[in-house]
Amino acid sequence: MKKILVCIKRVIDYNVKIRIKSDESGVVTDGVKMSINPFDEIALEEALRLKENGNASEVIIVSVGSDGVQQQLRTGLAMGADRAILIEHNTILEPIQVAKLLHKIVDQEKPDLILMGKQAIDDDASQTGQMLAQMCSYAQGTFVSKITVNGNSLEVVREVDQGLETLEVDLPAIITTDLRLNEPRYVKLPDIMKAKKKPMEIIDPSTLDVDLEPSISVLKVSAPPPRQSGVMLNDASELLAALKEKELLND
Amino acid sequence: MTDNSKVLVVGEYFRGQVISATSKTVNCASQISSDVDLLILANDPEIANQSRLFDGISKVLTIQDAIFENPLASVMAPVIAAIAKDYDCVLVPSTTFGKDLTPRISALLDVSQLTDIMEVLSPRKFKRPIYAGNAIETLEVNEGQKIIATVRPASFKDVGNSNDAALSLIDLPNVEIPSHTRYKGLESGIQERPDLQVASIVISGGRGVGSSENFDILYQLADKLGASVGASRAAVDAGYVPNDMQVGQTGKIIAPDLYMAFGISGAIQHIAGIKDAGTIVAVNKDPDAPIFEVADIGIVADLFEFIPDLLSQLD
Numbered sequence: 016m017k018k019i020l021v022c023i024k025r026v027i028d029y030n031v032k033i034r035i036k037s038d039e040s041g042v043v044t045d046g047v048k049m050s051i052n053p054f055d056e057i058a059l060e061e062a063l064r065l066k067e068n069g070n071a072s073e074v075i076i077v078s079v080g081s082d083g084v085q086q087q088l089r090t091g092l093a094m095g096a097d098r099a100i101l102i103e104h105n106t107i108l109e110p111i112q113v114a115k116l117l118h119k120i121v122d123q124e125k126p127d128l129i130l131m132g133k134q135a136i137d138d139d140a141s142q143t144g145q146m147l148a149q150m151c152s153y154a155q156g157t158f159v160s161k162i163t164v165n166g167n168s169l170e171v172v173r174e175v176d177q178g179l180e181t182l183e184v185d186l187p188a189i190i191t192t193d194l195r196l197n198e199p200r201y202v203k204l205p206d207i208m209k210a211k212k213k214p215m216e217i218i219d220p221s222t223l224d225v226d227l228e229p230s231i232s233v234l235k236v237s238a239p240p241p242r243q244s245g246v247m248l249n250d251a252s253e254l255l256a257a258l259k260e261k262e263l264l265n266d
Numbered sequence: 267m268t269d270n271s272k273v274l275v276v277g278e279y280f281r282g283q284v285i286s287a288t289s290k291t292v293n294c295a296s297q298i299s300s301d302v303d304l305l306i307l308a309n310d311p312e313i314a315n316q317s318r319l320f321d322g323i324s325k326v327l328t329i330q331d332a333i334f335e336n337p338l339a340s341v342m343a344p345v346i347a348a349i350a351k352d353y354d355c356v357l358v359p360s361t362t363f364g365k366d367l368t369p370r371i372s373a374l375l376d377v378s379q380l381t382d383i384m385e386v387l388s389p390r391k392f393k394r395p396i397y398a399g400n401a402i403e404t405l406e407v408n409e410g411q412k413i414i415a416t417v418r419p420a421s422f423k424d425v426g427n428s429n430d431a432a433l434s435l436i437d438l439p440n441v442e443i444p445s446h447t448r449y450k451g452l453e454s455g456i457q458e459r460p461d462l463q464v465a466s467i468v469i470s471g472g473r474g475v476g477s478s479e480n481f482d483i484l485y486q487l488a489d490k491l492g493a494s495v496g497a498s499r500a501a502v503d504a505g506y507v508p509n510d511m512q513v514g515q516t517g518k519i520i521a522p523d524l525y526m527a528f529g530i531s532g533a534i535q536h537i538a539g540i541k542d543a544g545t546i547v548a549v550n551k552d553p554d555a556p557i558f559e560v561a562d563i564g565i566v567a568d569l570f571e572f573i574p575d576l577l578s579q580l581d
Contacts, residue, residue, distance in 0.1 A: 149370040183448040194516060247558075
């Protein structure tokens with residue numbers, strides 16, 4: 016395996032409590048801490064480990080988003096990616112449009128393996144990887160918690176609702192990563208300095224010939240119905256009585 | 267509110283049985299249109315046969331072929347895409363099966379997809395959760411465009427089983443079936459306790475549990491209640507339990523009938539994973555713990571005194 020392409024998305028940091036705009040047009044992102052989507056960070060960590068173990072020679076990171084995404088790409092470079100590509104676009108795109116843009120990058124770069132998170136924690140769509148796999152006619156392994164390289168194929172373990180499923184997929188392939196795959200490394204200061212010198216290519220999506228008009232309209236973004244306020248009880252017997260009354264205990 | 271668009275539901279089954287998520291997806295489909303067909307791709311003809319009972323469907327379409335012995339998205343997607351050409355809307359359960367498969371269908375048909383429909387407002391207008399349910403998006407699919415979506419099972423009830431829908435055996439469409447993916451097996455039921463995502467009761471521990479050994483008391487309680495055991499990210503990061511037990515935005519998002527949190531402070535990302543639970547019980551020493559803000563029942567207590575007390579009363 017020579018090249019690994021890792022797709023990352025900039026999202027609101029998972030520890031931030033999101034706020035909905037008062038006009039219900041979306042979620043407040045101004046002045047909010049942004050991070051690499053945690054599942055994508057796991058994908059990048061896996062790519063770096065594959066390279067460190069001699070299974071790959073180059074790790075490229077790519078993202079679609081505003082110029083602010085450069086910050087997350089720099090973080091990715093500091094983690095150890097060799098170079099970065101930003102397709103700069105300022106509005107929210109549909110996953111299929113992102114997949115089409117990434118498809119163009121795959122055509123250019125011809126990676127042997129493409130890794131990305133199983134979903135982004137903002138729109139929770141879980142679509143882009145699978146769409147890209149179909150567009151490229153590649154095999155896919157989604158929600159993957161273990162990757163073993165066997166020459167020109169991978170054995171992957173997937174976290175599915177019924178347990179752990181194992182697939183063998185031929186390369187090139189697209190793998191979407193789940194939480195259990197690894198624990199991403201912390202970035203060290205000298206690496207942040209080094210990352211500043213690594214190449215970052217900025218691409219104008221209008222040069223890629225992809226229709227970026229939305230076909231699904233977001234009418235509004237609202238808060239979920241609030242939970243009713245709870246009660247405070249004093250001890251185990253009161254709790255047991257309350258649970259029995261609600262018929263919540265299994266027989 | 268329904269219209270006369272043609273809806274295709276892709277059925278999911280496991281070990282010879284159509285699963286409840288399929289029934290729930292049929293329910294969602296019935297709220298969009300009265301013309302609903304269910305597609306069963308299976309090697310076992312009995313699966314299509316038992317699906318005829320679902321209320322609300324006009325017919326069950328089935329292709330019986332050995333290529334469907336195991337659920338491979340890359341094999342099923344081109345077949346479904348070929349069949350879906352005659353439909354206005356394609357719905358698939360939002361399970362790991364549906365999430366794996368549906369985007370490949372969407373890409374083949376060049377249609378923008380919706381994930382996790384939680385409510386049907388009109389045949390083209392839907393609600394879906396984003397940010398792990400911390401916000402709800404209302405979306406409208408543009409006129410004239412095919413709708414392809416996954417349906418969030420937790421948001422719909424099963425349909426009744428009193429139908430006798432027609433069974434239509436169809437031929438495998440003439441599409442290219444890729445060979446780049448090979449199914450090797452499934453390790454299932456390895457846990458002694460119910461799976462976190464299907465358990466009706468989940469017992470969870472946080473940093474307050476203090477150690478891996480101390481989790482034993484939670485396992486005891488779980489076994490007594492027939493519950494699954496989860497943990498907060500803090501407990502996972504501290505090494506008390508493996509990370510497949512993590513409940514939260516970056517772990518598993520669950521919706522049990524009863525969720526009991528012990529020694530969990532209630533970080534935002536944890537709350538995001540449990541907010542759909544029916545009843546949340548929180549036990550924490552700290553009366554100011556944020557978990558009490560979302561709990562339906564809160565108890566300020568030391569879990570090491572509280573749980574033994576609870577266990578003795580359950581005997």
